[in-house]
Amino acid sequence: MKELSLVLLCLLRISRKGVQCNGWSVHVPSDVTGELGKMVILPCTFTHPYKTFDRALTAIWRIKEPYNGTVIFKCVSQSSSELCKTAISHKNKYKLLGNPRHKDLSIRVDNLTWSDSERYFCRVELAGDIQDKYESRNGIKLHVIAAPRIINITVSSSRDHTFQARCTAEGEPAPALTWSGPPYSNLSSTSSSSHRVTKELRSLTHDGKYTCTAVNSHGRAEGAIYFYKFRASDSSSFMILIFVPLGIKVVILLVILSFTAFPREGHSCRSAPTRIVTADTARPSPGQGQHPGAAEGPAGPIPTDLLPQGAQNRPWLRDRGSDQPRVAWNCFISKLPSTMQ
Structure with a gap:
């Protein structure tokens, strides 16, 4: 009963620096920011009441929620002379940077993706007669940022024979999209989903170059398309340019063949x-x-x-x-x- 009361007391005592209880504490920042495609470090340090500790030690990182969240990293050190050996590293993208024997559980997250924007919780377990387990309750919120990037730009036609230009970009924060180019109508629509934005320019009427620009606080990106309507007169001229030279070549070939097959009279x-x-x-x-x-x-x-x-x-x-x-x-x-x- 005394042990249960101690655990409840530890859970309730939360300071600004971390969780503390009878010499135990866990210290983590509230937020960490990393750039898409690069690496980021998640710091985590702790204290314990023991002057020396030579028993087995386990370091664990979870995501989403404390205690029951998905384990993404785990390493075990059996003694003070042994390094913490990795037992779990989801997608092999998590590496231990700190030394748990020196009260440092910091890890490195490689090749950041959008799905890495989660809340992370570090935990330490010390083996003994009574196994000590402490974990950060608030965790670290990882923010993945990115400069804008144009991922798709197209022109399509609808059933009423009108043309639309569509531009899709991604970034964090979500970028603002603008179209520029030949005179066009103000008919446009914008849709967004998380870090991705799409803007459609409707009823294209003028030939030329249309440019899509994406801007956020980390940079800007541009993409362009060239739009030209296919006209019947242009089609006829195009066919003439192709078939007239071809017909001349055929006539010349027939003349050569006729001289070869039928010699002239008087010879x-x-x-x-x-x-x-x-x-x-x-x-x-x-x-x-x-x-x-x-x-x-x-x-x-x-x-x-x-x-x-x-x-x-x-x-x-x-x-x-x-x-x-x-x-x-x-x-x-x-x-x-x-x-x-």
């Missing part, structure tokens, strides 16, 4: 075998006479006036031992009148 002299016809070798057709001053072809004499221009004066076109010119028949025949072919 048979380059593809057909050359037949040399001279006055000595040409044979007159039966019943026909030799045309004076003409070479002969397979169908009869060839008038010299139908020979290629200058052929009569070119010695290399004459057969040896003859004054008659020699011609490539397949080249020459293409130049004959239809009455002679």
